[in-house]
Amino acid sequence: MKRRELLKLSLGSVAVAALSGRASAEVGVKEIRIGYQKNGVLVIARQRAVLENHFKPQGIEVKWVEFSSGPPLMEAMNVGSIDYGAVGDSPPIFAQAARAAIVYAAAQPIINGSGILVPQNSAIAGIADLKGKRVGFTKGSSAHNVVIQTLEKAGLTFDDITPVYLTPPDAGPAFGNGSIDAWAIWDPYFAIGETKQNGRILVNSREVTKTNSFYIANRDFASNHGRALQQIVDVTSATADWAQAHPDEVAKSLAAVTGVPLDIQTIAAKRAGFSVSPVSADIIATQQGVADRFFKLGLIPKQIVVRDIVWRSSQT
Secondary structure (H helix, E strand, C coil): CCHHHHEEECCCCEEECCCCHHHCCCCCCCEEEEEECCCCHHHHHHHHCHHHHHHHHHCCEEEEEECCCHHHHHHHHHCCCCCEEEECCHHHHHHHHCCCCEEEEEEEEECCCEEEEEECCCCCCCHHHHCCCEEEECCCCHHHHHHHHHHHHCCCCHHHCEEEECCHHHHHHHHHCCCCCEEEEECCHHHHHHHCCCEEEEEEHHHCCCEEEEEEEEHHHHHHCHHHHHHHHHHHHHHHHHHHHCHHHHHHHHHHHHCCCHHHHHHHHHHCCCCCECCCHHHHHHHHHHHHHHHHCCCCCCCCCHHHHECCCCCC
């Protein structure tokens, strides 16, 4: 049975049709803990209560935990504090290198909404001008990867800049007051920097590299509750299909959950891509390239093999 026959989304609400197989009750699961950030499909899923509606008939509660970025989300998942969550491409690489208990459950190509900002009046006109500058970003985040690949495009190295490791909530004020010369970031902070902090886009990440975000699961949860995990992925994917067709409603959902103003979330929603897919061979190859680059630069302590922690559902 195909996923879209199992899960149906209506215009104003998400109606999950629990048929057979994947939608049957998962024995032993009483609560599913979801980690999310201020963007993406999981925020929409929370606002529309699609996972709650799906799992309530099975007697399973859904708990939501917000994170400022991917690295702390990975830390929580490693220790078993959350079961499932969404992050950019870099956090799971650092986590795998540290032997974290995680698996890749699904992927989502990033087509827009991230890059590097500089102040409008900055003398930085091109990538080469970043040499010697203070570039702010979250260590171990997808922005970390964007910085590295952007520098490579201009023939620079990581040593040519002064990295300033900041979480998104701290980086915004630092960018606004001139404490950093450039800011590598993702939406909705990317849109905030553009519109509220007088930022200018120096680089859009799609211009320098192909990137993906990922839906990650705790390894033990995936091993012991594969049926529940498959249902979570199915609902996530169906929610993404709905979001792709309804950017205005998505913006309202994001604003309602995150508190980020509607005008900002509208910018982010209208340029985002929401399609969720399996972790294909091509996506694995792209992610392996990121991992190999990080190892070469000494950012992770050992080489890793991404495919080793890609979860494969027995029901697909």
